[in-house]
Amino acid sequence: GENVEQHPSTLSVQEGDSAVIKCTYSDSASNYFPWYKQELGKRPQLIIDIRSNVGEKKDQRIAVTLNKTAKHFSLHITETQPEDSAVYFCAALKGTGGFKTIFGAGTRLFVKA
Amino acid sequence: DTAVSQTPKYLVTQMGNDKSIKCEQNLGHDTMYWYKQDSKKFLKIMFSYNNKELIINETVPNRFSPKSPDKAHLNLHINSLELGDSAVYFCASSQQGGGEQFFGPGTRLTVL
Numbered sequence: 001g002e003n004v005e006q007h008p009s010t011l012s013v014q015e016g017d018s019a020v021i022k023c024t025y026s027d028s029a030s031n032y033f034p035w036y037k038q039e040l041g042k043r044p045q046l047i048i049d050i051r052s053n054v055g056e057k058k059d060q061r062i063a064v065t066l067n068k069t070a071k072h073f074s075l076h077i078t079e080t081q082p083e084d085s086a087v088y089f090c091a092a093l094k095g096t097g098g099f100k101t102i103f104g105a106g107t108r109l110f111v112k113a
Numbered sequence: 114d115t116a117v118s119q120t121p122k123y124l125v126t127q128m129g130n131d132k133s134i135k136c137e138q139n140l141g142h143d144t145m146y147w148y149k150q151d152s153k154k155f156l157k158i159m160f161s162y163n164n165k166e167l168i169i170n171e172t173v174p175n176r177f178s179p180k181s182p183d184k185a186h187l188n189l190h191i192n193s194l195e196l197g198d199s200a201v202y203f204c205a206s207s208q209q210g211g212g213e214q215f216f217g218p219g220t221r222l223t224v225l
Contacts, residue, residue: 093211106156
């Protein structure tokens with residue numbers, strides 16, 4: 001069945017360093033890959049997404065890369081700040097009419113001041 | 114203005130009881146979802162509804178019965194609650210199932 005694996009499960013970095021979270025997916029029909037951030041006690045919120053016709057997307061300190069051949073995508077956060085501390089989820093689904101989002105298990109990111 | 118709202122925020126109940134969680138979105142989306150987030154923070158889809166029609170039912174026990182009276186509402190009724198049902202339940206919505214999902218604030222269900 002469909003599966004999304006996410007690594008690492010926990011990541012601790014010093015403020016100002018970069019953080020990288022990696023995901024792999026199994027369903028080759030997946031074409032939409034969002035990343036959600038969930039702060040403690042809050043709801044998940046989209047921070048960036050990428051579609052399969054694009055290899056990379058950047059939004060200020062956040063970037064996502066996609067390798068369709070390897071079925072692999074990654075989140076990169078540069079110049080981390082304490083407020084980046086949260087759980088990050090990757091996900092994969094078939095866009096437009098894809099009603100089943102498969103989430104990765106989440107990465108708990110700690111940014112130490 | 115709250116885009117996706119859920120009630121109640123907290124629900125504490127005894128095993129065997131029946132309870133409901135309500136969800137409403139004012140974004141004009143045609144697709145709504147229920148997710149279960151367990152104590153390890155794993156987010157698992159339970160149901161997807163598109164234009165009030167059930168699209169996805171992820172092998173959820175039939176004690177869970179979603180109901181969508183219209184496109185803006187998706188409620189979840191749970192019969193005969195069990196200890197393992199304790200979790201945070203999130204409602205979400207999106208347009209046409211293929212883009213950003215907007216989550217509600219979550220309902221923390223505790224079964225004693």
